[in-house]
Amino acid sequence: MIAPLYLRAVGLAAPGLPGWSAGRAVLAGAQPWAEQEEAPYAPQLLPPNERRRAPPGVRQAFRAGEDARAGCTLDFSALAAVFASSDSDLTVMDRINTALAEPVRAVSPTDFHNSVHNAAGGYWSIATACRQPSTAVGGHDGSLAMGLLEAAALVHGDGYGVLLVAFDGLPPPLLRPVRPMACAGSIALVLHAEPAGAALARLDLSLTDAPETALEDPALERLRRGNPALRGLPLLRAVARGEAAQLVLPHAPGCNLAVAVEPVG
Amino acid sequence: MTPLPVSHYTVTTASGRGKAALLGALRDGATGLRRGSFEDGALECWFGEVAQLEQPLPAEHAAWDCRLNRLLFEALRQDGFMEAVGALRRRYGAARIGLFVGTSTSGVRQAERAYQCRDRAAQRLPDWFDYRHSQSIHVPGEFARLLLGLGGPYQTISTACSSSAKVFAAAARAIRAGICDAAVVGGVDSLCLTTLYGFNSLQLVSAEICRPADARRSGISIGEAGGFAILDPQAADAGLVLLGYGESADAHHMSTPDPEGRGAAAAMRQALARAGLEPPAVDYINLHGTGTMANDLSEDRAVSAVFGEAVPCSSTKGWTGHTLGAAGMVEAAIALLCIEHGLVPRSLNTRERDPQLRAAVAMETRAARVARVLSNSFGFGGSNCSLLFGARR
Numbered sequence: 001m002i003a004p005l006y007l008r009a010v011g012l013a014a015p016g017l018p019g020w021s022a023g024r025a026v027l028a029g030a031q032p033w034a035e036q037e038e039a040p041y042a043p044q045l046l047p048p049n050e051r052r053r054a055p056p057g058v059r060q061a062f063r064a065g066e067d068a069r070a071g072c073t074l075d076f077s078a079l080a081a082v083f084a085s086s087d088s089d090l091t092v093m094d095r096i097n098t099a100l101a102e103p104v105r106a107v108s109p110t111d112f113h114n115s116v117h118n119a120a121g122g123y124w125s126i127a128t129a130c131r132q133p134s135t136a137v138g139g140h141d142g143s144l145a146m147g148l149l150e151a152a153a154l155v156h157g158d159g160y161g162v163l164l165v166a167f168d169g170l171p172p173p174l175l176r177p178v179r180p181m182a183c184a185g186s187i188a189l190v191l192h193a194e195p196a197g198a199a200l201a202r203l204d205l206s207l208t209d210a211p212e213t214a215l216e217d218p219a220l221e222r223l224r225r226g227n228p229a230l231r232g233l234p235l236l237r238a239v240a241r242g243e244a245a246q247l248v249l250p251h252a253p254g255c256n257l258a259v260a261v262e263p264v265g
Numbered sequence: 266m267t268p269l270p271v272s273h274y275t276v277t278t279a280s281g282r283g284k285a286a287l288l289g290a291l292r293d294g295a296t297g298l299r300r301g302s303f304e305d306g307a308l309e310c311w312f313g314e315v316a317q318l319e320q321p322l323p324a325e326h327a328a329w330d331c332r333l334n335r336l337l338f339e340a341l342r343q344d345g346f347m348e349a350v351g352a353l354r355r356r357y358g359a360a361r362i363g364l365f366v367g368t369s370t371s372g373v374r375q376a377e378r379a380y381q382c383r384d385r386a387a388q389r390l391p392d393w394f395d396y397r398h399s400q401s402i403h404v405p406g407e408f409a410r411l412l413l414g415l416g417g418p419y420q421t422i423s424t425a426c427s428s429s430a431k432v433f434a435a436a437a438r439a440i441r442a443g444i445c446d447a448a449v450v451g452g453v454d455s456l457c458l459t460t461l462y463g464f465n466s467l468q469l470v471s472a473e474i475c476r477p478a479d480a481r482r483s484g485i486s487i488g489e490a491g492g493f494a495i496l497d498p499q500a501a502d503a504g505l506v507l508l509g510y511g512e513s514a515d516a517h518h519m520s521t522p523d524p525e526g527r528g529a530a531a532a533m534r535q536a537l538a539r540a541g542l543e544p545p546a547v548d549y550i551n552l553h554g555t556g557t558m559a560n561d562l563s564e565d566r567a568v569s570a571v572f573g574e575a576v577p578c579s580s581t582k583g584w585t586g587h588t589l590g591a592a593g594m595v596e597a598a599i600a601l602l603c604i605e606h607g608l609v610p611r612s613l614n615t616r617e618r619d620p621q622l623r624a625a626v627a628m629e630t631r632a633a634r635v636a637r638v639l640s641n642s643f644g645f646g647g648s649n650c651s652l653l654f655g656a657r658r
Contacts, residue, residue: 001443050519081514087402088423093373097380100458105308112463113520113645116369117402117423122646125514131528133512134648135431136424138371138402149418149444150435157438174388178396207360207418207444252407254416255360 006199011068011188019067027240033219045127057089061120061167064186080160081134083121084147086228090171143228145249145257164189166229182226201239204260213247266539270503275344276492276598278585279313283343291610311474313488313586331399333372333455340491350413363445364419365436366406367429367452369590372399374457405453425644430593434510451493452594475556477580478626480619482556488586492594508653511535515647526567532649533571544572551596551640554580569623579627583613593642600638600654
């Protein structure tokens with residue numbers, strides 16, 4: 001038995017879902033989804049040096065993280081952080097591997113420090129002056145569920161409030177055939193042990209061998225399947241509609257993550 | 266926290282396969298590092314290579330074949346570890362055992378090879394390159410889960426050089442939160458050009474063998490390693506326990522530690538607090554001790570702030586090299602060996618102790634009663650983790 005988590009804030013960034021406020025209306029069915037190119041994003045919270053150096057994957061993580069922060073009054077510097085991503089930033093990997101295939105092997109030092117899987121977490125802790133524990137996990141298409149389980153462990157095992165950010169940027173052209181993704185995407189969830197006034201939903205997690213939940217809307221289903229972070233869209237859809245829902249997120253072979261969503265208040 | 270029994274562990278480094286090889290090297294002061302190029306034409310330097318990884322994986326695992334997974338496969342087959350996990354599976358059921366594996370670069374070596382032989386005109390990677398079973402960061406977690414026959418939740422943690430220290434923390438809290446009933450934890454990282462040339466671009470690769478805490482230290486020697494441990498709350502006969510852990514972020518810089526070591530000190534204090542212990546209860550500190558100017562100095566600030574200047578400490582990277590994402594696990598295994606065998610290892614390759622350092626760097630290996638060991642692991646992105654292990658009382 002895993003004790004319930006209370007969802008206190010949400011951030012979202014995906015094509016046609018630019019932020020939780022606008023995305024919520026689309027997911028609730030109040031607005032139609034429309035194809036929309038995402039404009040390049042400059043993280044607001046980073047000091048100028050780090051803002052310049054942050055690669056696209058980190059920017060994608062910040063887009064949802066900053067969206068969640070803007071939509072609530074919580075103290076983010078008190079939150080432990082979980083960054084869940086299949087590949088962090090393959091554009092950085094691509095540049096490093098390309099450089100290593102040349103005779104001089106001139107790897108850029110900035111690329112190298114941006115290549116660590118916890119780059120987004122490192123930048124985030126600098127941006128928010130947060131010294132709480134921060135982790136980075138990767139579970140391929142099951143990354144979001146992996147992050148949710150770690151968030152639950154931090155909340156109920158260690159007593160933290162947690163910011164979970166799931167994100168993946170779009171792989172560069174050379175890698176897209178071997179790591180297919182349709183789009184960049186990120187979602188952020190702030191999770192606590194207690195509802196404390198303003199929770200959006202109660203989430204009950206359990207492990208299951210049931211298959212993952214798909215979305216009926218073909219455009220949204222393309223997004224869900226097109227990015228590991230957006231595997232969380234069924235969860236956000238239920239929260240947006242204020243509906244109780246039973247859904248399954250992909251995790252590992254034979255072991256998925258069931259989430260019972262219950263509206264609060 | 267309630268002490269969490271460590272019922273089994275194993276470690277494979279440049280010093281050899283299995284616990285006994287590393288223990289022997291620690292006692293003899295014999296480094297596993299050697300000078301050369303780990304592949305033709307690669308930067309010549311000191312490095313720690315695990316021997317005989319040329320053999321491909323057995324046919325049934327052919328899809329997973331790459332240097333990282335060969336190392337993982339070898340590491341799991343030492344010290345009766347597979348059998349111990351088999352017994353754990355029978356007791357708890359495969360679905361109730363969590364798996365937590367740390368890595369920094371996973372199978373990126375395979376991607377480096379693929380880029381070298383890509384079709385440049387057609388901009389195409391070779392057909393043999395299987396991203397999902399080699400480079401993808403989740404790979405050591407999913408492959409270990411397959412090899413160990415586990416069916417429960419798993420995590421691949423990748424927080425650079427603290428990755429496989431954090432697996433102990435993640436497993437302990439997952440057990441407390443009811444996500445799993447017992448856990449297998451581990452770490453694995455294999456040699457690759459990305460880290461070699463990456464650290465070199467930051468001028469952090471030493472031309473000499475790494476000399477942690479030395480006045481004339483000049484950087485790291487990179488190594489590869491794999492290791493695993495079982496955390497079994499019901500192992501009544503286990504003599505070793507995880508007493509505490511602490512994690513923090515520096516919030517300072519992506520690739521340079523906070524010179525004051527505030528985040529590192531916070532992680533050490535948290536580990537002590539979770540264990541309910543005061544600093545003098547610690548008999549030996551296994552330092553992160555990479556051998557760079559900045560790391561050793563900032564870690565020393567943190568250690569002396571928390572522990573004063575009396576607790577013996579050393580880095581063991583002079584034996585294994587800096588095994589990056591596997592370092593946390595390797596040094597957890599060394600901590601456990603020191604407790605089991607009553608050993609304080611010296612700071613290998615250190616000739617002249619840096620007079621700027623305040624902490625009690627052990628210059629000679631000695632036999633001693635060692636009941637509790639703190640092990641530090643710090644990584645890029647300012648990721649800090651301290652683990653506190655002890656003998657069960």
